[in-house]
Amino acid sequence: KNQVEQSPQSLIILEGKNCTLQCNYTVSPFSNLRWYKQDTGRGPVSLTIMTFSENTKSNGRYTATLDADTKQSSLHITASQLSDSASYICVVRFPSGGSYIPTFGRGTSLIVHP
Amino acid sequence: DAGVIQSPRHEVTEMGQEVTLRCKPISGHNSLFWYRQTMMRGLELLIYFNNNVPIDDSGMPEDRFSAKMPNASFSTLKIQPSEPRDSAVYFCASSLAQGGQSTDTQYFGPGTRLTVL
Numbered sequence: 001k002n003q004v005e006q007s008p009q010s011l012i013i014l015e016g017k018n019c020t021l022q023c024n025y026t027v028s029p030f031s032n033l034r035w036y037k038q039d040t041g042r043g044p045v046s047l048t049i050m051t052f053s054e055n056t057k058s059n060g061r062y063t064a065t066l067d068a069d070t071k072q073s074s075l076h077i078t079a080s081q082l083s084d085s086a087s088y089i090c091v092v093r094f095p096s097g098g099s100y101i102p103t104f105g106r107g108t109s110l111i112v113h114p
Numbered sequence: 115d116a117g118v119i120q121s122p123r124h125e126v127t128e129m130g131q132e133v134t135l136r137c138k139p140i141s142g143h144n145s146l147f148w149y150r151q152t153m154m155r156g157l158e159l160l161i162y163f164n165n166n167v168p169i170d171d172s173g174m175p176e177d178r179f180s181a182k183m184p185n186a187s188f189s190t191l192k193i194q195p196s197e198p199r200d201s202a203v204y205f206c207a208s209s210l211a212q213g214g215q216s217t218d219t220q221y222f223g224p225g226t227r228l229t230v231l
Binding site: 031041042043051089097100104 | 155156157158159162164169170205207216217219220222223224225
């Protein structure tokens with residue numbers, strides 16, 4: 001069964017600190033992996049996307065890495081800000097019957113304290 | 115662009131009642147997705163359409179759930195009859211899928227928070 005596991009489930013850090021969120025997946029075959037940020041009460045917003053051949057992708061203070069061999073991805077947040085408080089969701093897409101099905105992780109809830 | 119529009123934003127109903135959720139995708143997008151999000155299960159794909167045609171509805175939990183997309187600018191998700199376990203946030207998302215590529219970015223609406231008493 002295709003699964004996406006994220007850790008930690010929740011994380012509290014102080015403003016200005018760095019943090020790293022993890023995503024492990026068993027999805028096979030693999031098409032691409034995307035990280036979303038979801039603010040409370042809103043829909044998810046895409047941060048980065050990586051295909052099989054990419055191993056790093058940056059979007060401002062967000063840097064995602066991918067190791068397709070070990071089926072692991074991480075999202076690193078540099079110099080955290082209060083606005084980074086949100087849920088971060090890892091999504092892996094795999095081909096199935098001519099379409100591409102997304103499999104979602106449960107997310108990591110990040111709280112940044114002043 | 116106004117983004118993906120969903121209505122209503124909040125819905126409270128009693129068990130057994132029919133519930134209809136509505137979605138207007140971003141103009142020009144050709145794919146539309148319905149998701150359900152709960153604390154226990156996270157985000158789950160219910161069904162998605164490509165060019166108004168349902169492509170995969172394997173995520174629809176039961177026959178009580180149905181979705182339609184009569185045209186490129188409107189879709190509905192209906193639950194009849196509703197049950198307390200259907201309480202969740204329902205998201206609609208749209209994207210511009212191009213020729214077999216899987217890297218299209220989905221843009222999510224604000225969601226409809228459904229509470230079934």
